[in-house]
């Protein structure tokens with residue numbers, strides 16, 4: 418009997434396990450290929466339960482490969498996944514499904530295994546039950562039905578490649594067990610270390626990203642825990658790198674929230690963040706906007722207007738305090754033309770020099786891992802090590818928030834799982 422060892426029972430590992438075992442079963446060969454998942458922790462799928470604040474934003478209605486790091490590799494792999502899983506069973510026309518479930522192989526995979534979902538802002542897909550367990554339950558039922566063997570508390574320390582013709586992979590477990598396999602799928606997530614992999618697999622160091630941004634703390638410290646709806650911009654040497662509209666949350670060390678998370682993937686030392694507190698007002702209109710406000714308030718209050726008056730109702734008091742201080746204006750002083758010229762650019766872009774990643778424990782992914790140039794995008798198999806596959810976050814692939822990272826984990830897992838079974842069935 419041939420065996421496929423999957424290291425890691427997170428998103429990519431469980432998708433790979435289902436795909437590998439179902440492919441074996443579909444070919445009437447369950448007894449010929451056995452699929453075993455090795456999971457370091459005491460339960461499978463724990464990492465999935467933590468996603469999306471426990472709700473699991475498991476995919477996106479619009480998957481654009483261009484949003485991923487190493488986009489052309491991802492585009493080819495997602496295309497291969499479509500071709501590999503073309504023409505799966507139709508999920509029917511369930512009216513609870515607001516998006517076209519046939520849009521891609523990942524959505525078809527989940528729909529066929531019973532998952533119902535709904536779409537939130539920006540195409541984010543969540544299970545209808547609004548709990549990550551809903552996604553995990555579908556995966557585990559599919560694993561059980563397909564005969565996947567799950568071994569928990571089984572941390573793999575190293576994978577050794579076959580030494581020659583007829584040899585197999587060796588898995589060295591941390592508890593000194595030795596296991597053998599004919600194909601291995603590495604699905605250990607962002608924690609992947611070079612020492613786990615057979616010698617010579619090209620690798621780049623990993624670092625946490627998609628998290629809060631640390632900045633010069635002078636202004637953020639005063640606004641700790643305040644959230645504003647606005648926009649964040651990343652600037653490099655006078656050039657706008659990216660702009661994200663959304664919630665901005667100030668922390669003692671800098672800025673958090675989805676907009677900051679997304680920009681953290683792009684930041685470099687020396688960059689500056691600009692916080693736009695009135696995202697809907699174009700920059701060139703900002704001064705006129707404030708002047709019109711001054712005129713309106715003068716009419717309503719029947720007196721001359723102070724800076725505090727001008728800010729009230731537009732931003733929270735602590736934010737007003739910071740913005741006025743940043744411009745050297747006193748709240749109780751009367752509004753004047755010179756002050757308006759100073760305030761409008763700060764309201765549209767309070768500058769915060771970037772110093773690095775904020776609280777790394779909040780980072781959602783790791784940058785780095787196995788280099789994509791070492792991997793065949795059509796199968797996720799490592800070139801030069803036949804039978805070794807790397808999937809999910811263990812590869813140097815990451816994307817912004819919105820369901821893209823999990824989508825990649827499922828898609829690469831499905832592709833590698835089915836490819837591994839095909840390889841063994843063909844006797845390669």
Ligand SMILES: Cc1cc2nc3c(=O)[nH]c(=O)nc-3n(C[C@H](O)[C@H](O)[C@H](O)COP(=O)(O)OP(=O)(O)OC[C@H]3O[C@@H](n4cnc5c(N)ncnc54)[C@H](O)[C@@H]3O)c2cc1C
Pocket residue numbers: 424425426427428429430455456457458462463464465467468469470473474475476571572573574604605606607608613780781782808809810811819820821822823824826
């Ligand atoms: C708090 C949080 C929220 C997130 N929310 C979202 C979201 O809503 N949507 C989204 O798209 N992405 C989200 N992400 C990112 C997403 O979770 C990951 O990109 C995705 O889980 C990666 O899948 P993976 O299978 O590669 O790795 P993981 O899901 O991390 O799975 C790796 C598994 O391997 C096991 N393992 C590790 N080393 C070994 C070893 N040596 N031997 C055996 N087992 C091992 C681990 O215990 C784990 O179970 C979130 C991430 C975090 C941290």
